[in-house]
Amino acid sequence: MGKIIAIANQKGGVGKTTTSINLSASLGVLEKKTLLIDADPQGNSTSGFGLDLENPKGDLYTCITSYLEALGNPNAHIIKPQNVIIPTSIPNLSILPANINLVGAELEFINFDERESILKNILSPLKAEYDYILIDCSPSLGLITVNALVAADSVIIPVQTEFFALEGLGKLINTIKIIQSRLNPSLTVEGILMTMYNGQLRLCNQVVAEVRKHFHNTVFDTIIHRNTKLSEAPSFGKPIILYDEESKGTINYINLAQEIIKKNNGN
Amino acid sequence: MGKIIAIANQKGGVGKTTTSINLSASLGVLEKKTLLIDADPQGNSTSGFGLDLENPKGDLYTCITSYLEALGNPNAHIIKPQNVIIPTSIPNLSILPANINLVGAELEFINFDERESILKNILSPLKAEYDYILIDCSPSLGLITVNALVAADSVIIPVQTEFFALEGLGKLINTIKIIQSRLNPSLTVEGILMTMYNGQLRLCNQVVAEVRKHFHNTVFDTIIHRNTKLSEAPSFGKPIILYDEESKGTINYINLAQEIIKKNNGN
Numbered sequence: 462m463g464k465i466i467a468i469a470n471q472k473g474g475v476g477k478t479t480t481s482i483n484l485s486a487s488l489g490v491l492e493k494k495t496l497l498i499d500a501d502p503q504g505n506s507t508s509g510f511g512l513d514l515e516n517p518k519g520d521l522y523t524c525i526t527s528y529l530e531a532l533g534n535p536n537a538h539i540i541k542p543q544n545v546i547i548p549t550s551i552p553n554l555s556i557l558p559a560n561i562n563l564v565g566a567e568l569e570f571i572n573f574d575e576r577e578s579i580l581k582n583i584l585s586p587l588k589a590e591y592d593y594i595l596i597d598c599s600p601s602l603g604l605i606t607v608n609a610l611v612a613a614d615s616v617i618i619p620v621q622t623e624f625f626a627l628e629g630l631g632k633l634i635n636t637i638k639i640i641q642s643r644l645n646p647s648l649t650v651e652g653i654l655m656t657m658y659n660g661q662l663r664l665c666n667q668v669v670a671e672v673r674k675h676f677h678n679t680v681f682d683t684i685i686h687r688n689t690k691l692s693e694a695p696s697f698g699k700p701i702i703l704y705d706e707e708s709k710g711t712i713n714y715i716n717l718a719q720e721i722i723k724k725n726n727g728n
Numbered sequence: 729m730g731k732i733i734a735i736a737n738q739k740g741g742v743g744k745t746t747t748s749i750n751l752s753a754s755l756g757v758l759e760k761k762t763l764l765i766d767a768d769p770q771g772n773s774t775s776g777f778g779l780d781l782e783n784p785k786g787d788l789y790t791c792i793t794s795y796l797e798a799l800g801n802p803n804a805h806i807i808k809p810q811n812v813i814i815p816t817s818i819p820n821l822s823i824l825p826a827n828i829n830l831v832g833a834e835l836e837f838i839n840f841d842e843r844e845s846i847l848k849n850i851l852s853p854l855k856a857e858y859d860y861i862l863i864d865c866s867p868s869l870g871l872i873t874v875n876a877l878v879a880a881d882s883v884i885i886p887v888q889t890e891f892f893a894l895e896g897l898g899k900l901i902n903t904i905k906i907i908q909s910r911l912n913p914s915l916t917v918e919g920i921l922m923t924m925y926n927g928q929l930r931l932c933n934q935v936v937a938e939v940r941k942h943f944h945n946t947v948f949d950t951i952i953h954r955n956t957k958l959s960e961a962p963s964f965g966k967p968i969i970l971y972d973e974e975s976k977g978t979i980n981y982i983n984l985a986q987e988i989i990k991k992n993n994g995n
């Protein structure tokens with residue numbers, strides 16, 4: 462049975478998309494059947510794989526609006542995720558794309574009773590087909606991100622090794638606790654992932670020490686180092702493993718994938 | 729008459745808060761009476777000045793809810809921005825703080841007719857008291873950011889010199905055009921500000937060249953270089969000019985302030 466993992470942090474630019482793209486690619490390479498869902502209207506996970514933001518088959522927004530329509534009209538033609546999922550350049554990895562029209566989804570959700578569980582209902586038929594389903598979230602705690610946290614079995618929290626990202630972590634953990642108590646009791650924290658780490662900077666070392674002090678073994682052993690190749694790769698539409706196999710970024714994300722697989726008993 | 733400038737970009741982590749803090753501090757030092765408004769529930773501009781996120785006098789959320797209440801009940805006691813504005817360590821600079829409860833404002837706005845102009849109405853009495861009013865926006869295009877763009881005379885768009893930030897710029901310019909046509913015809917683009925620039929990286933130079941090619945003289949001459957001191961300063965609760973007067977970050981932001989003052993005919 463597949464595991465759904467949301468990749469979330471309301472702080473912007475902490476490495477959510479970079480982690481979504483390269484962790485999903487690493488899981489694919491390690492022979493885990495993986496689906497990456499882009500739940501950010503910016504569509505960075507989609508374009509990071511070199512895919513066109515205007516996907517003729519549709520995207521996450523198409524699936525959401527079609528599901529909502531079918532709630533009201535049983536005869537409506539439903540567009541399922543299976544109809545819009547696209548294969549990527551990585552074996553075992555496909556993607557459910559997004560683009561700017563996803564902004565409209567938040568307004569459509571608002572009027573439905575179970576507005577926090579819409580994504581959960583759309584994704585649950587897919588769980589049996591994949592080992593891992595990753596959801597790349599936007600830098601906000603709006604209704605789409607809440608939907609992702611309700612659909613998820615666990616959440617990965619990327620934390621840039623900088624002051625503002627550290628400061629927001631406590632508030633995010635509180636928000637996750639609220640979601641656990643009210644909407645998704647089985648949600649766990651898969652781990653806190655330190656990103657853009659530079660061992661020569663005092664600030665980076667202070668932030669890592671602070672996070673490990675407060676959150677102990679919730680913090681992944683794997684740390685993602687700052688590495689220019691990671692920021693170059695999306696401009697070529699490739700995950701790091703295809704852009705520069707030898708780079709530190711490739712090694713970091715393969716290690717992360719192995720750590721997660723091990724933690725989930727080899728699944 | 730003061731000028732209201734929003735600092736906005738839905739892409740996360742591009743330097744909105746770093747620009748808000750250090751540009752407002754530079755304007756203060758250059759003897760312009762300046763107000764910084766924190767319109768991001770993360771409260772990074774507030775904590776970046778070392779201020780407590782729980783301000784006993786209140787914050788932007790207090791002003792908004794009090795204004796909305798008074799719309800419905802003329803006898804209600806109004807808490808005005810003047811009641812909650814706090815001085816900072818910089819001469820001529822004060823701040824209207826924010827914290828996590830600002831998340832609630834979006835839900836409160838939704839039911840009001842002129843929900844996009846609430847911030848504009850709250851701020852217009854302040855314009856005569858300041859030379860510049862800067863608004864630090866969150867990484868989203870939700871109702872609070874739309875309110876900031878409606879209240880503003882112009883907008884500064886920080887763009888990190890990386891692929892994803894470049895990609896989102898076109899969409900943001902489109903959104904600004906929509907706001908200009910429907911909600912705020914007098915909104916202009918004060919400038920596009922390149923941030924976290926490292927002249928030795930090919931990607932940074934490609935992004936700068938690409939932005940200048942498309943947006944010509946809308947791009948500020950001043951470029952903000954990547955500088956570790958800029959990311960250390962907020963952990964000491966200080967703008968860069970107080971943390972390290974000699975640093976490149978201080979020089980970059982003073983130059984930016986001077987460029988903006990010159991562009992606005994010395995005001």
Ligand SMILES: Nc1ncnc2c1ncn2[C@@H]1O[C@H](COP(=O)(O)OP(=O)(O)OP(=O)(O)O)[C@@H](O)[C@H]1O
Binds near residue numbers: 685688893
């Ligand atoms: N380890 C790293 N080393 C170098 N650059 C990185 C690293 N991780 C991410 N980046 C770059 O930093 C920027 C921010 O990362 P990314 O876009 O993945 O963050 P995000 O949290 O998804 O942002 P948003 O909040 O906008 O969704 C990007 O330009 C990315 O290429």
Ligand SMILES: Nc1ncnc2c1ncn2[C@@H]1O[C@H](COP(=O)(O)OP(=O)(O)OP(=O)(O)O)[C@@H](O)[C@H]1O
Binds near residue numbers: 743744746953954960
């Ligand atoms: N020129 C710079 N050099 C080095 N670090 C920088 C620079 N500008 C910003 N930073 C650091 O990069 C991170 C992101 O910047 P900042 O928080 O200002 O972006 P933001 O756009 O306000 O983010 P958000 O989208 O979450 O509001 C912060 O940790 C900040 O300290």
Ligand SMILES: [Mg+2]
Binds near residue numbers: 501
């Ligand atoms: Mg992202």
Ligand SMILES: [Mg+2]
Binds near residue numbers: 744772
């Ligand atoms: Mg910010």
